Amino acid sequence: MTVLHQSQTDSETWRLRDHIPGSEKMAAASWSDRLLRLLQNLNNFQRGGCLPFCVQGRRVGWVCQSVARLLSQSFDVFTLHGDPATHLELSDHLRSPQERTQAVQEVMESLRHQDAFPCLREWRSEHYDVNSLFSDPPLLSMERAATPLLGVPRYGVHVNGYLHRGGEVFMWVARRALTKATYPGKLDHLAAGGISAGSGVWETLLKECKEEACIPESIAATATPCGTVSYAYEKGEEIYLECQFVFDLEVPQSFQPSVGDGEVEEFYLWPLEKVREAIATEEFKPNCALVVLDFLLRRGHVQPDTEKFYTRFVELLHAPL
Structure with missing residues (x-):
């Protein structure tokens, strides 16, 4: 020391x-x-060019349109609404926080193996809760390194x-x-x-x-x-x-x-x-x-x-x- x-x-x-x-x-x-x-x-985020990311009808993050289109290819997990697109939503059939966590984890692990995004190279095997407000019960949790893809706080x-x-x-x-x-x-x-x-x-x-x-x-x-x-x-x-x-x-x-x-x-x-x-x-x-x-x-x-x-x-x- x-x-x-x-x-x-x-x-x-x-x-x-x-x-x-x-x-x-x-x-x-x-x-x-x-x-x-x-x-x-550290405050250069322009929301106008991004889409809301929603879970159970609540916005929990923001996502770039190119990322939203890529994630929507996993149609059983992510749904892209509107034409032109208005928001990305986690599929409604994922009912519980545990189901949502597992589904998102599988998508992010696949993208990691493809080396699709730089942030996934910092994989930590550590999860962060995802919710509308910090004090709310979590809607799911996700790998810390993957959170920037969905723009969750x-x-x-x-x-x-x-x-x-x-x-x-x-x-x-x-x-x-x-x-x-x-x-x-x-x-x-x-x-x-x-x-x-x-x-x-x-x-x-x-x-x-x-x-x-x-x-x-x-x-x-x-x-x-x-x-x-x-x-x-x-x-x-x-x-x-x-x-x-x-x-x-x-x-x-x-x-x-x-x-x-x-x-x-x-x-x-x-x-x-x-x-x-x-x-x-x-x-x-x-x-x-x-x-x-x-x-x-x-x-x-x-x-x-x-x-x-x-x-x-x-x-x-x-x-x-």
């Missing part, structure tokens, strides 16, 4: 580009411009781990393991993870805190729920709708996280100003940068009188799903 404490005087203040690789090539644009560009990239938990020292706020930052399938080596939260099928928000928080950073439940349970951050973007024919449940966790000054399940390479303790600058570089995992920005806005570290994109930041952190 690597722990970096930054407590220099003003005359010894760190310079970002001395500590964060990749910051030089982004230095020409301002911090505000870089953050706005990131937010826009994916939910997760992110934990801002921070502390106060000498009148200054510090935040714990993790560096993702180089073996991670997505964003290897990028900066991440103290703990974060997707909410698997059948799991709850608090259950996931306690699990991720323990597994990723060895945070005891006595500390993790003191986290404060602070709303959500949501965003929606397209990548080719894949649609990503994501909602992160955000928690603030003030940890004791004596606390030090340690690597648990191997998903993290090391941890750093950085002054909040350094974290603020880092989220505008390519070193930070993009959705984690959004959650830190939300922390900065809520805690008054970004002010409406001085930040030109303040209202745009708030708007783009809460995209409709």
